[in-house]
Amino acid sequence: MELATIKRVYFVGIGGIGMSAIARYFSKRGLLVAGYDRTKTLLTSTLEDEQIEISYADNWETIPSPFKEADDQTLIVYTPAIPKSSAILTYFQNQGHALQKRSQVLGLISQGMYCIAVAGTHGKTTTSGMIAHILTASGFGCTAFLGGILTNYQSNVLYGKNDVVVVEADEYDRSFLTLHPDVAVITAMDADHLDIYGDAGQLEESFQLFAGQLKEEGKIFVREGLPVGGITYSASGDHAAMLRAHNIKAEGADFIFDFEDGYTRISKICLSMPGRHNVENAVAAIGVALSLGISPSRIKKALESFKGVKRRFEKIVTTASHIYIDDYAHHPEELKACFEAVRTMYPEKKLTVIFQPHLFSRTKDFAVEFAEVLSKVDELILLEIYPAREMPMEGVSGQWLMDQIRLENKCLLTKEEALEKIDRQRPSLLLTVGAGDIDTLVAPLKKIMSHA
Numbered sequence: 001m002e003l004a005t006i007k008r009v010y011f012v013g014i015g016g017i018g019m020s021a022i023a024r025y026f027s028k029r030g031l032l033v034a035g036y037d038r039t040k041t042l043l044t045s046t047l048e049d050e051q052i053e054i055s056y057a058d059n060w061e062t063i064p065s066p067f068k069e070a071d072d073q074t075l076i077v078y079t080p081a082i083p084k085s086s087a088i089l090t091y092f093q094n095q096g097h098a099l100q101k102r103s104q105v106l107g108l109i110s111q112g113m114y115c116i117a118v119a120g121t122h123g124k125t126t127t128s129g130m131i132a133h134i135l136t137a138s139g140f141g142c143t144a145f146l147g148g149i150l151t152n153y154q155s156n157v158l159y160g161k162n163d164v165v166v167v168e169a170d171e172y173d174r175s176f177l178t179l180h181p182d183v184a185v186i187t188a189m190d191a192d193h194l195d196i197y198g199d200a201g202q203l204e205e206s207f208q209l210f211a212g213q214l215k216e217e218g219k220i221f222v223r224e225g226l227p228v229g230g231i232t233y234s235a236s237g238d239h240a241a242m243l244r245a246h247n248i249k250a251e252g253a254d255f256i257f258d259f260e261d262g263y264t265r266i267s268k269i270c271l272s273m274p275g276r277h278n279v280e281n282a283v284a285a286i287g288v289a290l291s292l293g294i295s296p297s298r299i300k301k302a303l304e305s306f307k308g309v310k311r312r313f314e315k316i317v318t319t320a321s322h323i324y325i326d327d328y329a330h331h332p333e334e335l336k337a338c339f340e341a342v343r344t345m346y347p348e349k350k351l352t353v354i355f356q357p358h359l360f361s362r363t364k365d366f367a368v369e370f371a372e373v374l375s376k377v378d379e380l381i382l383l384e385i386y387p388a389r390e391m392p393m394e395g396v397s398g399q400w401l402m403d404q405i406r407l408e409n410k411c412l413l414t415k416e417e418a419l420e421k422i423d424r425q426r427p428s429l430l431l432t433v434g435a436g437d438i439d440t441l442v443a444p445l446k447k448i449m450s451h452a
Contacts, residue, residue, distance in 0.1 A: 003108055006075045010067040011035035012089050013079035014054055015044045018102050018170070021145045021157040022077065025109070027052055028159060034064050036088050060091035070096040077105050080175075081389045103175030106145060110165050110179060116142075116288060117179050119169035119210055120187030120223075121203075122334045123281050126273070127187055129309045130285035132158055132166045137302035138294050142166050148328070151307035151314075164292075169210065171203070176210050183291065184211065184220040185284050186228055190333045221287050223280065233287055235280035243287045245279050250344050253315065255279050259286050266296045273308050275341030313341060316442060317449040323349070323429045324449040326442050330358040330435035332369035339376060342431055349429035354418055354441070356383040356434030360393040363401055371404035379427070380410040381418050386436025415441055423448050 009026045011019050014035025020043055027033040027050060034053040037044055044054050055062035067074055076097045082089055092099060100108070110117075118128040125147040132144035136158055144158040144166040158166075169176035169184070189207050204227060211228045214220050220230035224241040234241035235248065235257070248257040251270075257279050259266040271282055282303060289299045308314065317324035323346060329338045335355075342351060355374060357363045363370065363385050374380055382405075384398040402412050413421065415438075422430065422445060430449060432438055 005072050006031065007073040008032045008066055009075045009077060010063065011077045012086065013037060013082045014047065015039065015041055016079050016081065017147050017156055019077065019079055020047060022102060022105055023047060023052060024050065024157045025145065032066060034067060058087045060087055063088060063091065068095065075100060077102055101175065103170060103178045106167050107178035110167060113163045113165045115179065115181040116164065116166045116183040117169040117176065117181035118185040118187065119171060119176050119207065121171060121190045122331055123187035123277065124168050126278060126309055126312050127185055127281040127284050128166055128168050130282055130303065130306055131288050133306045134285055134289045134294065134299055134302040135164065135166065137305055138298040140292060140294055148309035148312060150309055171206060177213065180213050180215055182215050182218045183288055184214055185288065186211065186222045186226060187281065187284065188223065189226050190331065219291055221284050231287060233280065233283045235276050235283055243283050245283050248276060248279055250274065253345060259283060261287065264290060264296055266300050269300055270304050272306065273313060274345055275313065275337055277337040311439060313338065316446050321428060322426065322449050324445060326432045328435055329433045332366050332373050335373045335433060338433060339373065346429050350378045350427065352379040352427035352430050353377045354381040354383065354432045356436045356438040357385045357398065357401060358435040359388055360385055360390050360396045364393060364396045367401060367404055370401060375406040378409065380405065380407055381421060382410065382412045383415060383418065383438065386434065388436065419444055
């Protein structure tokens, strides 16, 4: 299908963060856009405010008539998170529509553009967001499709006037193999999505295939220690890395560091996103920006104005007596980095964590690692596992995980019970983490903690 011939786009699963970005892009270009999603959310309400028609019933009769007939002007986009039994998905298949995954459409859009693709089992949303912001704030410009809402723009899509596009290269379902980037970044390759890959070796092989799709004359930035060749970067003080962060210091909620690559030094960069892992993400973003010819002074100024990504260490409440932070962390390594950042900033405060595990398969595959990292908080409120696209697994439950956590102050609660407990306790330092629907607790918890 040719991009130039498309006039109508329907999204099956439009409420997903990646799907909604593409929906907004096509709507901005003047195409007719509509979609379906299971649940009405703040994001889908925003899309509706932008004149995108959305239905919340999985019924083919809710599909607007302009999208029903299969032709070369109508594009149907779906996410693998939608069940194959979906009535709307089945209708489009039976009508002879050519269905495209979100990743395939990103490949179609980025074709013929200068593509910067950021891959990694974690860190890719923050890193791609940093790159997109540096390019935009410096005046270089770019279009960007992101897996999170950038606080600076209150959006997950940016519109540029040049031919540069920044995309997240998603490893789930091997989606990133539809991309052929000019510049690539690999932030992490920790085992994940083993329901798709089977084992860590298959995941590693997939990342290597992604690296092999780099265009001729292209550049790839790889976090030091990963088994992929490229320009290495690090924030660990490892002198073997080609791009490095030095003199890292925590000053309140900010991290100060120097950047060096053997040719360029940028001193005393002030990053408002705490944690060494975010300094490392910034090092990669600086490397990409320098490779595009953006001046060090403009890079520093842009990076220092970066306000972060929604649900990536987002400070919801900060008063003299109470702190509440929300984060998307849902993998043991992400939880570890998040907890370390919180402890660095507030070493004297008791840390209360509400965690919602995401997927039965991930909980089962990493139960030992989850139990270990969750045992290091002061108080844990565990929610039941969020199933997302999965059916329940026998023997895998919140209680099953809870029994493995070596912590005295722990409990398994519903979301409603968790709100009641926080309302009674009013902890001085609260952290919510998870990738399911735990974000529905943010607004009520903000109200509770703001008046604590």
